[in-house]
Amino acid sequence: MTSLAAPINLLAALFLLVAFAMLSQRRLANLISLYAWQGTILTFSIAMAAYADHSAHLYASALLTGVLKIVLVPILLRRLARRLDLQWDRESLVQIPTVMLIGLGLVIFAFNAALPIAGVGHIINHAIVGIALASILLSLLMMILRATALSQVIGFLALENSLIFVATSVTYGMPMVIEFGIALDVIVGVFILGVFFFHIREQFDSLDIARIERREE
Amino acid sequence: MILLWIVLIPLIGAVVLGALGQRRAGFSGNIAVSAATLVAACVMTVRVLNDGPFTAWHHELFVDPLSVFLVDLTAFVAFTTSVFSQTYMRAEVRLGHLKPTSLGLYHAMYQAFIFTMLLALTSNNIGVLWIAMEGATLSTALLVSLYRTQAGLEAAWKYFILCGVGLALALLGTIMVYFAAHSVLGAHQALLWTHLYSVRGRLEPPIMAIAFVFLIVGYGTKVGLVPLHAWLPDAHAEGPTPISAVLSGLLLNVALYAIVRFKVLASGGAVAAWPGRLMIGFGLVSVLVGAFSLGGQRDLKRLFAYSSIEHMGLATFAFGLGGPLATFAALLHITAHSLTKSAVFFTTGQVAQTAGTKDMDRITGIVDRNPALGWTLMASCLAIVGTPPFGIFASEFLILIAALHQAPWSVPLLILALGVAFAAIFRRTQAMVFGVADGPRISTPPSLLAPLAHLLLVLVLGLAIPPLLATWYTEAARLLGP
Numbered sequence: 001m002t003s004l005a006a007p008i009n010l011l012a013a014l015f016l017l018v019a020f021a022m023l024s025q026r027r028l029a030n031l032i033s034l035y036a037w038q039g040t041i042l043t044f045s046i047a048m049a050a051y052a053d054h055s056a057h058l059y060a061s062a063l064l065t066g067v068l069k070i071v072l073v074p075i076l077l078r079r080l081a082r083r084l085d086l087q088w089d090r091e092s093l094v095q096i097p098t099v100m101l102i103g104l105g106l107v108i109f110a111f112n113a114a115l116p117i118a119g120v121g122h123i124i125n126h127a128i129v130g131i132a133l134a135s136i137l138l139s140l141l142m143m144i145l146r147a148t149a150l151s152q153v154i155g156f157l158a159l160e161n162s163l164i165f166v167a168t169s170v171t172y173g174m175p176m177v178i179e180f181g182i183a184l185d186v187i188v189g190v191f192i193l194g195v196f197f198f199h200i201r202e203q204f205d206s207l208d209i210a211r212i213e214r215r216e217e
Numbered sequence: 218m219i220l221l222w223i224v225l226i227p228l229i230g231a232v233v234l235g236a237l238g239q240r241r242a243g244f245s246g247n248i249a250v251s252a253a254t255l256v257a258a259c260v261m262t263v264r265v266l267n268d269g270p271f272t273a274w275h276h277e278l279f280v281d282p283l284s285v286f287l288v289d290l291t292a293f294v295a296f297t298t299s300v301f302s303q304t305y306m307r308a309e310v311r312l313g314h315l316k317p318t319s320l321g322l323y324h325a326m327y328q329a330f331i332f333t334m335l336l337a338l339t340s341n342n343i344g345v346l347w348i349a350m351e352g353a354t355l356s357t358a359l360l361v362s363l364y365r366t367q368a369g370l371e372a373a374w375k376y377f378i379l380c381g382v383g384l385a386l387a388l389l390g391t392i393m394v395y396f397a398a399h400s401v402l403g404a405h406q407a408l409l410w411t412h413l414y415s416v417r418g419r420l421e422p423p424i425m426a427i428a429f430v431f432l433i434v435g436y437g438t439k440v441g442l443v444p445l446h447a448w449l450p451d452a453h454a455e456g457p458t459p460i461s462a463v464l465s466g467l468l469l470n471v472a473l474y475a476i477v478r479f480k481v482l483a484s485g486g487a488v489a490a491w492p493g494r495l496m497i498g499f500g501l502v503s504v505l506v507g508a509f510s511l512g513g514q515r516d517l518k519r520l521f522a523y524s525s526i527e528h529m530g531l532a533t534f535a536f537g538l539g540g541p542l543a544t545f546a547a548l549l550h551i552t553a554h555s556l557t558k559s560a561v562f563f564t565t566g567q568v569a570q571t572a573g574t575k576d577m578d579r580i581t582g583i584v585d586r587n588p589a590l591g592w593t594l595m596a597s598c599l600a601i602v603g604t605p606p607f608g609i610f611a612s613e614f615l616i617l618i619a620a621l622h623q624a625p626w627s628v629p630l631l632i633l634a635l636g637v638a639f640a641a642i643f644r645r646t647q648a649m650v651f652g653v654a655d656g657p658r659i660s661t662p663p664s665l666l667a668p669l670a671h672l673l674l675v676l677v678l679g680l681a682i683p684p685l686l687a688t689w690y691t692e693a694a695r696l697l698g699p
Contacts (some may be wrong), residue, residue: 116423117393136389143382152378159385167392171399174392175408178344182388185351189381192355196362196374203367 008169011045012131015165016107019138022158023103023145024096028086031154032077038161039069046168057176065164068183073157073190080194081150084201099145103138110134117170128169135162149200153193160186219261220278220339223288226254227295227332235325239317244303247324251292251299254331258292261285266685272341276409279341282692283548287474288338290552294466294559295331297667301563302327302459304664308570309457319363323457329356330463337471344408346475347384347391350439353468354380361456372451379448380438387435387475393428394482397421410478417482429483429492432476433499439472441526442499442533443506453522454575458566461518465525466559470551473529477536481697496537501627503530508634511641517565517575520645521558524601527638528554528609531631535616536697538623544694546615552686553608553678554601560671561597567662568594568649577645582654589661591650593668598646600675602639608678 018038025031043066050058111130139162143155164182167174174182230250237243264271265285272279280288306323309315330353337349354377362373397420398407406412413420434445441449453461476496483492507527514520532554535547567590572580584591600607613635620628677683682690 113427117396117427136385140382143378149374156378156381156385159382163385163388163392166389167395170392171396174344174395175404178342178348178408181345181348182351185348185355188355189351192359193377195359196370196377199362199365200370200374203365203370 231328238321383438390431462562500534543619550612560668581652585654
């Protein structure tokens with residue numbers, strides 16, 4: 001276990017780095033690549049936990065995560081972006097330095113919030129819980145700041161990645177049935193959203209949320 | 218075995234009805250599947266009466282006094298809604314609001330939604346409960362946008378994203394509960410509710426505290442607790458009426474059911490009172506915001522969507538108070554609200570279809586166009602605002618009494634909110650029902666049978682709660698503890 005502490009810490013740090021990179025990325029195509037990278041890191045950390053715990057179920061879970069989050073979902077997202085012709089659109093974001101500063105604040109907050117959780121039980125490392133909570137908050141921040149529907153969804157998927165990362169680092173994953181169920185929900189969700197986008201585009205000629213919501217009053 | 222059938226019937230039904238597509242058999246198929254589910258629920262109820270609570274399928278499914286009447290309620294409302302939707306949705310297609318090609322999707326997703334509701338109620342596994350709630354979001358998001366209008370798509374998008382994020386937080390809460398129970402129960406049983414319940418005093422309080430906060434925010438989004446309610450009025454107003462009825466009548470209940478279950482774990486057998494206080498806070502704010510938002514509404518279905526926020530807030534408040542009386546009242550309230558609100562949506566949907574608009578300023582003289590429809594609307598609105606002798610009067614009365622004992626400071630606020638809600642809804646209803654008719658008389662729609670059946674049941678609930686139901690409520694209240 002101790003021999004694995006260093007690589008797991010490294011992966012956790014990379015996970016946080018990708019979360020920040022996603023926060024500042026303007027182009028959709030690059031955002032999808034970053035999502036795939038995040039999936040890769042997640043897969044590796046699950047595999048590492050499986051190795052540490054000698055558990056077959058965690059190996060299966062790593063395989064499932066890998067297939068879903070490195071291959072399947074990014075392919076689906078790329079195809080969507082291509083068919084909607086938005087992959088090279090530059091999204092106007094709020095000032096990136098401001099966003100980064102807010103993100104930093106969230107990380108500090110998350111580390112403090114993680115203290116009581118890390119105090120109990122067999123946790124690999126206190127920092128990992130903090131990082132996992134921080135990535136959840138950063139994904140939420142990304143969903144708030146993004147203007148187009150597709151990048152909001154990527155924020156949502158990143159949020160789900162962070163949750164799985166929490167589950168892995170805190171409890172060595174959830175039971176297999178539950179992980180399958182969550183994976184099924186994700187994949188069905190992405191399909192339904194894909195259908196949604198075409199309807200939204202048909203009706204609004206745009207995927208810009210601000211334009212959709214302006215209709216309100 | 219019977220528990221397995223309860224969830225399997227709607228699941229199989231969803232697949233078959235999806236395959237049937239837009240054929241005429243879809244409507245009768247939908248009714249048949251719902252009727253079969255209702256029969257299965259009745260068989261299950263008989264077994265509970267004979268043998269008491271039981272688990273099935275390696276403890277993965279279970280039923281106890283808290284879930285048994287909710288399963289029955291879900292199966293019953295699902296059945297009446299399927300009967301109502303036959304007439305209503307046919308008319309929508311005839312009027313050109315809906316493409317006939319969407320009907321296959323509608324029926325398949327309707328049954329998929331009922332499947333997720335029943336799975337959430339009968340599952341003993343808090344992870345499966347989460348999966349079922351997420352499945353409910355996915356299936357109903359497609360139903361809310363069924364008309365493919367701009368407003369419908371916007372509502373569905375909002376619903377999808379807000380409930381998706383909410384449920385992500387609930388998943389985090391579930392992971393934390395699992396983490397807390399992991400060391401006590403071991404990996405295999407740490408998600409089973411029956412096992413968690415027996416060790417609830419031994420779960421780490423600081424972790425359960427964080428977990429419950431995430432869970433109440435997460436599932437609270439689905440209950441429509443203020444300030445997490447933004448999706449609710451849109452989704453209720455823009456979706457087809459039968460869907461508004463099941464969203465209000467079933468989904469909100471099931472989400473509240475999840476919160477209540479976790480409250481028991483978080484309070485750890487009465488060691489901590491704060492989960493209850495958190496629920497009292499959320500509930501009270503929802504009651505007030507819901508009631509005061511009613512006055513400004515022009516859209517018929519939006520009006521009653523805000524009324525759902527108010528009523529769910531009231532139930533959350535009562536569950537938060539805890540104790541035998543308040544919990545009894547809360548359980549009665551969610552039963553009565555579910556039946557009444559679906560009756561209200563059935564009737565208002567019919568009214569909006571008749572009048573050709575949902576704008577309440579332009580709906581008038583319903584009683585002259587069809588007396589039966591007009592009086593049903595009047596009766597269901599009177600029932601929802603809590604006039605005697607309907608069931609909601611009884612439950613609101615009991616909640617007020619419980620509040621008087623346990624949290625006297627909240628009583629003036631509650632009475633104020635209930636009064637405001639009464640005034641807002643009654644003023645609107647009266648203008649719609651009476652007044653000068655602006656169209657020809659119409660024949661009585663057969664779909665009125667559904668709301669009338671519901672109103673009859675609510676009347677029974679209000680006059681004398683059946684002893685069987687009272688026993689379940691009392692046992693459930695004991696289960697939920699102080």
